[in-house]
Protein backbone atom coordinates (compact mmCIF):
# COMPACT_ATOMS: atom_id res chain seq x y z
CA UNK A 1 0.00 0.00 0.00
CA UNK A 2 1.26 3.46 -0.89
CA UNK A 3 1.94 5.72 2.07
CA UNK A 4 0.88 9.36 2.21
CA UNK A 5 3.80 11.77 1.85
CA UNK A 6 1.60 14.86 2.12
CA UNK A 7 -1.35 15.18 4.51
CA UNK A 8 -3.39 18.37 4.38
CA UNK A 9 -6.14 18.68 6.98
CA UNK A 10 -8.82 21.39 7.19
CA UNK A 11 -6.50 23.92 5.60
CA UNK A 12 -7.82 27.48 5.68
CA UNK A 13 -6.30 30.61 4.14
CA UNK A 14 -7.94 33.99 4.59
CA UNK A 15 -6.82 37.20 2.92
CA UNK A 16 -8.42 39.72 5.30
CA UNK A 17 -12.16 38.95 5.12
CA UNK A 18 -11.86 36.77 2.02
CA UNK A 19 -11.54 33.00 2.48
CA UNK A 20 -9.47 31.74 -0.47
CA UNK A 21 -8.98 28.22 0.92
CA UNK A 22 -11.94 27.00 2.93
CA UNK A 23 -11.06 23.96 5.02
CA UNK A 24 -9.63 21.60 2.44
CA UNK A 25 -8.22 18.16 3.18
CA UNK A 26 -6.40 15.68 0.97
CA UNK A 27 -3.50 13.25 0.95
CA UNK A 28 -0.82 12.76 -1.68
CA UNK A 29 0.70 9.28 -1.85
CA UNK A 30 4.40 8.60 -2.17
CA UNK A 31 5.43 8.39 -5.82
CA UNK A 32 2.20 9.64 -7.36
CA UNK A 33 1.48 12.53 -9.68
CA UNK A 34 -1.31 14.42 -7.97
CA UNK A 35 -3.22 17.16 -9.79
CA UNK A 36 -4.95 20.18 -8.29
CA UNK A 37 -7.61 21.22 -10.80
CA UNK A 38 -10.22 23.97 -10.76
CA UNK A 39 -11.31 27.30 -12.18
CA UNK A 40 -9.31 30.54 -11.93
CA UNK A 41 -9.24 31.82 -8.37
CA UNK A 42 -10.27 28.46 -6.85
CA UNK A 43 -7.33 28.48 -4.42
CA UNK A 44 -4.92 26.06 -6.12
CA UNK A 45 -1.82 28.27 -6.11
CA UNK A 46 -2.51 29.39 -2.57
CA UNK A 47 -2.72 25.75 -1.45
CA UNK A 48 0.43 24.87 -3.38
CA UNK A 49 2.39 27.80 -1.94
CA UNK A 50 1.38 26.91 1.62
CA UNK A 51 2.71 23.37 1.07
CA UNK A 52 5.87 24.90 -0.42
CA UNK A 53 6.34 26.89 2.82
CA UNK A 54 6.14 30.11 0.77
CA UNK A 55 2.84 31.34 2.20
CA UNK A 56 1.44 31.41 5.75
CA UNK A 57 -1.75 29.46 6.36
CA UNK A 58 -4.56 30.77 8.57
CA UNK A 59 -5.39 27.39 10.17
CA UNK A 60 -5.38 23.66 9.61
CA UNK A 61 -2.44 21.31 9.39
CA UNK A 62 0.05 20.31 6.72
CA UNK A 63 2.27 17.29 7.29
CA UNK A 64 4.96 16.57 4.71
CA UNK A 65 7.10 13.44 4.90
CA UNK A 66 5.91 13.01 8.49
CA UNK A 67 6.98 16.53 9.50
CA UNK A 68 4.50 19.15 10.68
CA UNK A 69 4.86 22.39 8.74
CA UNK A 70 4.27 24.39 11.94
CA UNK A 71 7.06 22.72 13.88
CA UNK A 72 9.86 22.32 11.32
CA UNK A 73 9.43 24.12 7.98
CA UNK A 74 13.19 24.06 7.36
CA UNK A 75 13.39 20.30 7.21
CA UNK A 76 10.45 20.34 4.77
CA UNK A 77 12.33 22.85 2.58
CA UNK A 78 15.17 20.35 2.29
CA UNK A 79 13.04 17.59 0.78
CA UNK A 80 10.90 19.62 -1.62
CA UNK A 81 11.64 21.16 -5.01
CA UNK A 82 10.00 24.46 -5.84
CA UNK A 83 9.90 26.31 -9.18
CA UNK A 84 11.50 29.69 -8.62
CA UNK A 85 9.87 32.80 -9.98
CA UNK A 86 11.77 34.06 -13.03
CA UNK A 87 12.74 37.18 -11.05
CA UNK A 88 15.19 34.92 -9.17
CA UNK A 89 17.17 34.22 -12.34
CA UNK A 90 19.94 36.81 -12.15
CA UNK A 91 20.21 38.31 -15.65
CA UNK A 92 24.01 38.24 -15.92
CA UNK A 93 24.43 34.56 -15.11
CA UNK A 94 24.11 31.74 -17.63
CA UNK A 95 22.18 28.53 -16.95
CA UNK A 96 25.22 26.64 -15.60
CA UNK A 97 26.12 29.50 -13.30
CA UNK A 98 22.54 29.81 -12.06
CA UNK A 99 22.48 26.11 -11.16
CA UNK A 100 25.80 26.51 -9.34
CA UNK A 101 24.40 29.49 -7.47
CA UNK A 102 21.21 27.68 -6.43
CA UNK A 103 23.05 24.53 -5.40
CA UNK A 104 25.35 26.71 -3.30
CA UNK A 105 22.27 28.08 -1.54
CA UNK A 106 21.25 24.51 -0.70
CA UNK A 107 24.79 23.84 0.48
CA UNK A 108 25.29 21.00 -2.00
CA UNK A 109 27.32 20.56 -5.13
CA UNK A 110 25.79 19.39 -8.40
CA UNK A 111 27.12 19.09 -11.92
CA UNK A 112 25.13 21.66 -13.94
CA UNK A 113 25.63 19.73 -17.20
CA UNK A 114 24.12 16.55 -15.73
CA UNK A 115 21.07 18.48 -14.60
CA UNK A 116 20.74 20.32 -17.92
CA UNK A 117 21.00 16.98 -19.72
CA UNK A 118 17.89 15.75 -17.91
CA UNK A 119 15.88 18.61 -19.41
CA UNK A 120 17.56 18.63 -22.87
CA UNK A 121 19.26 22.01 -22.34
CA UNK A 122 22.96 21.09 -22.56
CA UNK A 123 23.26 23.23 -25.72
CA UNK A 124 22.05 26.22 -23.72
CA UNK A 125 24.42 25.82 -20.76
CA UNK A 126 26.11 29.14 -21.60
CA UNK A 127 22.89 30.98 -22.51
CA UNK A 128 21.14 33.50 -20.28
CA UNK A 129 17.63 32.71 -19.02
CA UNK A 130 16.13 35.60 -21.01
CA UNK A 131 17.50 34.10 -24.23
CA UNK A 132 15.43 30.91 -23.84
CA UNK A 133 12.13 30.11 -25.55
CA UNK A 134 9.01 29.57 -23.43
CA UNK A 135 9.43 25.78 -23.43
CA UNK A 136 13.11 26.02 -22.58
CA UNK A 137 12.32 28.40 -19.69
CA UNK A 138 9.83 25.89 -18.29
CA UNK A 139 12.34 23.05 -18.64
CA UNK A 140 15.02 25.10 -16.91
CA UNK A 141 12.64 25.95 -14.13
CA UNK A 142 11.84 22.23 -13.69
CA UNK A 143 15.59 21.51 -13.63
CA UNK A 144 15.98 23.96 -10.76
CA UNK A 145 13.39 22.03 -8.73
CA UNK A 146 15.64 18.94 -8.97
CA UNK A 147 18.84 20.54 -7.63
CA UNK A 148 18.41 19.30 -4.06
CA UNK A 149 17.27 15.81 -5.18
CA UNK A 150 13.88 16.36 -3.60
CA UNK A 151 11.34 13.73 -2.58
CA UNK A 152 8.50 15.96 -3.81
CA UNK A 153 8.32 18.63 -6.51
CA UNK A 154 5.59 21.22 -6.94
CA UNK A 155 4.75 22.42 -10.46
CA UNK A 156 2.34 25.33 -10.97
CA UNK A 157 0.94 25.29 -14.51
CA UNK A 158 4.24 24.11 -16.02
CA UNK A 159 2.95 23.85 -19.59
CA UNK A 160 0.93 27.04 -19.89
CA UNK A 161 1.66 28.83 -23.15
CA UNK A 162 3.69 25.99 -24.69
CA UNK A 163 3.22 24.53 -28.18
CA UNK A 164 1.86 20.97 -28.50
CA UNK A 165 5.30 19.34 -28.89
CA UNK A 166 6.77 21.23 -25.98
CA UNK A 167 3.79 20.24 -23.81
CA UNK A 168 4.08 16.57 -24.72
CA UNK A 169 7.83 16.60 -24.20
CA UNK A 170 7.30 18.14 -20.77
CA UNK A 171 4.81 15.37 -19.98
CA UNK A 172 7.55 12.85 -20.80
CA UNK A 173 9.97 14.75 -18.58
CA UNK A 174 7.50 14.86 -15.69
CA UNK A 175 6.85 11.12 -16.06
CA UNK A 176 10.59 10.43 -16.10
CA UNK A 177 11.03 12.43 -12.89
CA UNK A 178 8.24 10.46 -11.28
CA UNK A 179 9.68 7.14 -12.41
CA UNK A 180 12.83 7.98 -10.48
CA UNK A 181 10.67 7.96 -7.34
CA UNK A 182 9.82 11.65 -6.95
CA UNK A 183 6.28 12.59 -5.93
CA UNK A 184 4.80 15.39 -8.05
CA UNK A 185 2.03 17.85 -7.23
CA UNK A 186 0.91 19.79 -10.28
CA UNK A 187 -1.71 22.39 -11.15
CA UNK A 188 -2.98 22.67 -14.69
CA UNK A 189 -5.89 24.05 -16.66
CA UNK A 190 -5.42 21.44 -19.39
CA UNK A 191 -7.68 18.47 -18.74
CA UNK A 192 -5.97 16.33 -21.41
CA UNK A 193 -2.73 16.89 -19.52
CA UNK A 194 -4.29 15.92 -16.19
CA UNK A 195 -5.79 12.81 -17.80
CA UNK A 196 -2.44 11.69 -19.23
CA UNK A 197 -0.24 12.60 -16.28
CA UNK A 198 -2.12 12.41 -13.01
CA UNK A 199 -2.69 9.27 -10.99
CA UNK A 200 -5.29 11.16 -8.97
CA UNK A 201 -6.76 14.63 -9.14
CA UNK A 202 -8.54 16.89 -6.67
CA UNK A 203 -11.10 19.33 -8.05
CA UNK A 204 -11.10 22.56 -6.10
CA UNK A 205 -13.85 25.13 -6.45
CA UNK A 206 -14.24 28.32 -4.42
CA UNK A 207 -11.67 27.14 -1.88
CA UNK A 208 -13.24 23.71 -1.29
CA UNK A 209 -12.34 20.23 -2.49
CA UNK A 210 -15.35 18.97 -4.43
CA UNK A 211 -13.96 15.60 -5.47
CA UNK A 212 -10.80 13.46 -5.35
CA UNK A 213 -10.32 10.39 -7.51
CA UNK A 214 -8.43 8.91 -10.44
CA UNK A 215 -9.18 10.56 -13.82
CA UNK A 216 -10.49 7.19 -15.11
CA UNK A 217 -12.92 6.78 -12.25
CA UNK A 218 -14.22 10.35 -12.57
CA UNK A 219 -14.84 9.79 -16.28
CA UNK A 220 -16.47 6.36 -15.78
CA UNK A 221 -18.78 7.79 -13.14
CA UNK A 222 -19.83 10.61 -15.44
CA UNK A 223 -20.54 8.17 -18.27
CA UNK A 224 -22.45 5.87 -15.89
CA UNK A 225 -24.63 8.82 -14.90
CA UNK A 226 -25.85 9.01 -18.50
CA UNK A 227 -23.57 11.79 -19.74
CA UNK A 228 -22.87 11.75 -23.46
CA UNK A 229 -20.82 14.11 -25.57
CA UNK A 230 -23.03 16.02 -28.00
CA UNK A 231 -20.87 15.46 -31.04
CA UNK A 232 -19.36 12.17 -32.08
CA UNK A 233 -15.66 12.39 -31.36
CA UNK A 234 -13.31 11.77 -34.27
CA UNK A 235 -10.41 9.37 -33.87
CA UNK A 236 -7.93 12.27 -34.08
CA UNK A 237 -8.09 15.95 -33.30
CA UNK A 238 -6.39 19.07 -34.65
CA UNK A 239 -3.58 18.68 -32.11
CA UNK A 240 -2.83 15.22 -33.53
CA UNK A 241 -2.64 16.83 -36.99
CA UNK A 242 -0.25 19.48 -35.65
CA UNK A 243 2.03 16.87 -34.07
CA UNK A 244 1.96 14.59 -37.12
CA UNK A 245 2.75 17.42 -39.51
CA UNK A 246 5.47 19.08 -37.49
CA UNK A 247 7.09 16.10 -35.74
CA UNK A 248 7.65 15.16 -32.14
CA UNK A 249 11.22 16.20 -31.41
CA UNK A 250 12.22 19.11 -29.19
CA UNK A 251 11.83 22.11 -31.47
CA UNK A 252 13.85 24.77 -29.80
CA UNK A 253 16.88 23.11 -28.32
Ligand SMILES: Nc1ncnc2c1ncn2[C@@H]1O[C@H](COP(=O)(O)OP(=O)(O)OP(=O)(O)O)[C@@H](O)[C@H]1O
Nearest residue numbers: 015018019020038039040041042043044045046047
Ligand atom coordinates in the same frame (compact mmCIF):
# COMPACT_ATOMS: atom_id res chain seq x y z
N1 LIG B 1 -1.98 37.96 -1.76
C1 LIG B 1 -3.31 37.94 -1.93
N2 LIG B 1 -4.11 38.86 -1.36
C2 LIG B 1 -5.45 38.82 -1.51
N3 LIG B 1 -6.13 37.90 -2.22
C3 LIG B 1 -5.38 36.95 -2.80
C4 LIG B 1 -3.95 36.92 -2.71
N4 LIG B 1 -3.49 35.84 -3.41
C5 LIG B 1 -4.58 35.24 -3.93
N5 LIG B 1 -5.71 35.90 -3.57
C6 LIG B 1 -7.10 35.53 -3.94
O1 LIG B 1 -7.33 34.21 -3.49
C7 LIG B 1 -8.11 33.49 -4.45
C8 LIG B 1 -7.37 32.22 -4.83
O2 LIG B 1 -6.22 32.57 -5.62
P1 LIG B 1 -5.23 31.45 -6.18
O3 LIG B 1 -4.14 32.17 -6.87
O4 LIG B 1 -4.89 30.51 -5.09
O5 LIG B 1 -6.18 30.73 -7.23
P2 LIG B 1 -5.86 29.65 -8.33
O6 LIG B 1 -6.84 28.54 -8.15
O7 LIG B 1 -4.42 29.31 -8.33
O8 LIG B 1 -6.23 30.47 -9.66
P3 LIG B 1 -5.60 30.44 -11.16
O9 LIG B 1 -6.14 29.21 -11.79
O10 LIG B 1 -6.21 31.68 -11.75
O11 LIG B 1 -4.11 30.49 -11.05
C9 LIG B 1 -8.36 34.44 -5.61
O12 LIG B 1 -9.65 35.02 -5.46
C10 LIG B 1 -7.27 35.49 -5.45
O13 LIG B 1 -7.71 36.75 -5.93
